[in-house]
Amino acid sequence: MIDKEKFDDWYNEIVETAELCDKRYPIKGMNIWKPYGWKIMQNIDALIRYEMERTGHNEVYFPLLIPESYFKKEEEHIKGFSAEVYWVTHAGKNELEERLLLRPTSETALYSIFSLWIRSHADLPLKTFQIVNTFRYETKMTKAFIRVREIHFFEAHTCHADYEDAERQIKEDLEIAERFFKKLCLPFIVSKRPDWDKFAGAYYSIGIDVLMPSMKTLQVGSIHQYKQNFSKPFEIKYEGKDGKHYYCHQTTYGMSERVLGAIVGIHGDEKGIKLPSSIAPIKVVIIPIIFKGWEEKIMEECRKIKEEIEKLGLSCHIDDRDKTPGNKFYDWELKGVPLRVEIGPKDIENEVISIATRDGIKKKIPVNEIQKLKEELEEYDKRIYAEAEKFLKENIHVLKEVESREGILELPWCGKEECGIKMEEELDMKSLGTPLPEKECNEKCAICKEKATTWLRLAKTY
RNA sequence: GGGCCCGUGGGGUAGCUUGGUAUCCUUCCAGCUUGGGGUGCUGGUAACCCGAGUUCAAAUCUCGGCGGGCCCA
Structure with a gap:
């Protein structure tokens, strides 16, 4: 793990050198996702979608623009966000009759429509989520993935018949977090935020925090119990079995690319980032060790091994660039590839492959025991989790x-x-x-x- | 909200005080060489954030904007 003193400089540099993002876009807080970084983020999103699927949430996609009249419906909520909202006031040369805002979060967009979707108790619980970009005009310093003005945002929104069912949802959210962050090898703590620091409009808020090497905590998830704070102004009502009308109870669960920021920070070292195998775009990289006269033989063996690794369901890449092996080692360590396989003349002669995990364990594996790579990856994940957990506990x-x-x-x-x-x-x-x-x-x-x-x-x- | 520092090829920099020819490293491209932890050589591409001002002349001085980094509330 990176020293506290070096962390900020290291982080700012590594997000670009590991090709996660490009910070040269000339709008503050709006960085470009590079292919490698975006692939990792999509893999993270895929883990979220998996958890949503298995807990019965349905994915939706609401418009980016929200009419001012929707946004104004809940007073506390406006107070909390109005200072950081981007406004759209014109279309071409014409001023708009009603101003539109770029969603800073989607409550007001979704809930106006939820009131149309929900009619009876049979429509509940309504469990939805979306993965979208949200916009917040941050006045403080921006930092790649950690404080940005265009946020890659996951938000689950649920509606329930009563408070108890909403509470059950929050319990489920915490179980989702448990499974999700375990796959990312990120230990975390859960805290009920004090009243003076809860989400704008919430009855109470729960924060999921990790500890970065800078000794600052980073909030990587939030869960809110809204009770009926939004359902009343947005008139989200249902008809109960008794024929009477009731306001729903609502919850949300939110996360963002801060999760990636946490992975970069917590699993990083002087060599670069360390990706958990669950989200690494390339889980195994093969480096051919070419000597004169061996070119064809080595490449052939690499291709054969790659095929076998892919049969195990592990994404695999042969680095056949015209660079020296040492150079390639540094490259892939920087980018956090969990497992490196080296294949050279000695390996072919001995019918083995040489492997090295990103956290520095090297061994030889017989070519007919390639399935062992799966275990190696599992052990690697366990080790980087254990290291992070030790740091948090200490x-x-x-x-x-x-x-x-x-x-x-x-x-x-x-x-x-x-x-x-x-x-x-x-x-x-x-x-x-x-x-x-x-x-x-x-x-x-x-x-x-x-x-x-x-x-x-x-x-x-x- | 208040303050400080910074902006030079793709990345990192020298030059700025005292205005005049833009330095070095790295990356990238071509070729040869090399290849089990950043091979070596030769050649090549490539930059003064934007705008205004001062001046014969601005990377350099002044003002503004945009962008980046940090500190305090």
Whole structure:
């Protein structure tokens, strides 16, 4: 893992040298996805779609533009987003009768229509999601994948008959997160955000955070319980079995390319990025070790091995560029390919292939045991997860008093806002909220010394 | 919201104080050579963010814009 001091420079450089994005597009916070980076992002999206599918969510795609009248329906929501909205005011030379905005998030677009879709209890629960671009005019510093103005956004929106069913949904969302982030080898913490920091319009918000090597946390997912805060202004009502009309209860679950930012940051080292095998566009790269007189023999063997690797369902690429092997090694390590296979004259003579995992384990495998590569990848994933988990655990500090430490702090808290704010100020950190699942506390509040009812997590954040 | 630094070939840079011929490394292209951790040689392509101002003359000085990085609230 990269040192804290070096991290910011390293990150800014690596996202471009690993060919994930190109930052030269002249609009702040709007970077170009390069083919390699975009492929990784699509693989991440595919994992999300898989989880949505198996939990009965349906994919939709709503328009990018939202009429001002829709956006204005929920007061808290407007307050939270109006400062960062992009407006469309003209079409050609004509001023529009009604201003349109680029979605900063899609609640107001979806919910206006949900009110038409939902008529009876039989329409519930309604479980939808979409993967779209959203736009937020960020005033703070932008950073590739971490703070951007055009966001590659996943948002699940659900409607339920009652609060209990919405709560069940949130439990399901947390299970989805568990499976999803495990595949990305990303350990995380879940916190219920304090009231003063919940999503605009939410009844409560849950944040999914990871710890970056810079010792700042990065929010990579959020889950919101809206209760009836949106269904009332948007009039999303259904007819119950008793013939009466009720407002729905709603939830959302959101994630973005920040997930990729987290993978880059947490699994990175001096050589480059390390991709979990679940999302690596190339899982195995073959480097031919060519010597004079061996050209054809080596290439033939490479092609044969490639075919066998692909039969295992592993994407495989032969790097036949006219460069020296060492040069290629550095290239693919930079780009995070999990497994490298070298094939040279000695390997052919001994009927083996030489392999090296991205985290530095080298061995020889007999050519008739190629299926072992699958196990090697599994072990590799486990190792990079374990390394990240160790880092996270080592940097969560459970304290009794306000004390300046790096990482994530947990302090006993009475639950009063003023005490929480005071902790933020004294530590120069932001509160992430209270641990989920809930954690018992028998201490005294670190500020007012009254009985603490829970713990407050604090950290420096992105 | 307030402040600081920066912008030179694809990437990284020198030059800017004291205005006048744009440096080096790398990448890229061609050829030969080499090939189990960044081979070597020869040749080639390629740049002063945009606009205005000062001046005989601006990469260099002034102002503005856009973009990038950082710090504080």
